[in-house]
Amino acid sequence: MAAAPKRPFRWHIVVFLAPAVLVYTAIMILPLAGTLQLSLFRNIDQAQIFVGLENFRRLFGDPNWSVNFWNALRNNIWFFIIHMIVQNPIGVLLAALLSSPRLRFSAFYRTAIFVPTILSFVIVGFAWKLILSPLWGVAPNLMDLVGLKNLFTPWLGKEEYALTTLSLISVWQFVGIPMMLIYAALLSIPEEVIEAAECDGITGMSQFWKIKLPLILPSIGIISILTFVGNFNAFDLIYTAQGALAGPNYSTDILGTFLYRAFFGFQLQVGDPNMGAAIATMMFLIILGGVCVYLFLVQTRLRRYQF
């Protein structure tokens, strides 16, 4: 700003920036910092006392908390793994098919497959709960059509299946996002690259694996980090389908539902803002860790091709 003394202070920049920065700072950044800070305090005799890492020691060590915490973390990791191995390959497959040239009705497919993504978790959770309910019999009837009726069990009610079922419901809801982003990436591959590949006799499947897939890897990276952040922050679907207790027997408990119970209390458990803040801090660190891994390890290694 060598020119600064020559021109008057540009107030309009402040005016343009102020509303966004003020709202963002006051409602997002300060509470986030406040939450991190609260996790270091305890409420003793109506006063907030600084206790250092005591809350975290309880979270990891005290069986009242740690059993639930590690369970929620494990479940959350499984939730994420299912998304990565089911949602993203399906998304890539659908996008690859959609982007094939001169495909008819592609706008229709695109619009239809994206429909679940715009619905709220409440609708999705309840609709699937009804469909999978043994009372109603839609799922058993359908499975009967293909002769698999004896494989049906009330998946949402069984400890060993409930979490995987909910993860798959969530995949069903969000598969539209990887599909769209990959589709966009595939469309942006220039015609010349494809033509050059065809001149060299690379077509069909091998063209996809050798030419297109490496070019869309950055998009797959972005989708993975978006999925990571979304999954470790998830709450609504589990809450709607299984309630705050994330039943059966906490088998679908993830960090979001655990945070809700710790913070607000539920039934016999009394709400504890400080422990809630400690859990939120852990979620923050996990998400931050994921984002850092992505930014510093994945993104710098993926080669971006400029056309």
Next chain:
Amino acid sequence: MSTATHSLPRTIGAHAVLLTYTVIALFPVIIVIMNSFKSRAGIFGAPLTPPTPKTFDLIGYTTVIGQGDFIHYFQNSLVVTVASLFFVLLFGAMAAFALSEYRFRGNSMMGLYLALGIMIPIRLGTVAILQLMVASGLVNTLTALILVYTAQGLPLAVFILSEFMKQVSDDLKNAGRIDGLSEYTIFFRLVLPLVRPSMATVAVFTMIPIWNDLWFPLILAPSEETKTVTLGAQLFLGQFVTNWNAILAALSLAIMPVLILYVIFSRQLIRGITSGAVK
């Protein structure tokens, strides 16, 4: 393109896969809407068939409209969504303009600061947000929700809009300056109209999560007066677990407005995504 890439079996295969997935995507929605127009006997007797004159019944809808205060919840959702959207677009566009148009000390730091919120979810600050709202007496008001959603929507809005604002021609803005227009007039009269299509994209991206959110209405505004339609539907569904007609009707009522809006705006949304707005 070589003919090998669209041989007939390949095309049929592609359609088969896409059609199968389309059925998987739409089936739960269709089955819920279809059954909401049936009598109880029809729902359980033949869940997979469309309503026939014999099974057609609107009992579910009359129960929902009689029991739940859905019109009111609907208004709350509408107020919250529209107001948050307005502030996100206005404040977001202003900040994006400042960041993309002027060179000043701390410009890129400010950009990074505002972009933090794209990756770090605002939910993690809930404990302190609730304390803040309690302290300022905003609990159980729509204002609390509007403030939170404005903060939540701003980072992505600023990020996307500043990408688009960089593309507005400098000559145009400088011509305006020579004609003696103030910076504010340049922004509102010249730049805003030119980025209107990208504003629509941002609007759609901002709107969907706000309309569908359950977490903040549950925590900040659970009172009867301020319930949004998502929270209202959640509680209503919890109360009527055994009344399948009412549940299916409530679900259909919650699906239909979103679905209608989506059909109207889907081209805008899909163009927004595929034009690389979210990179």
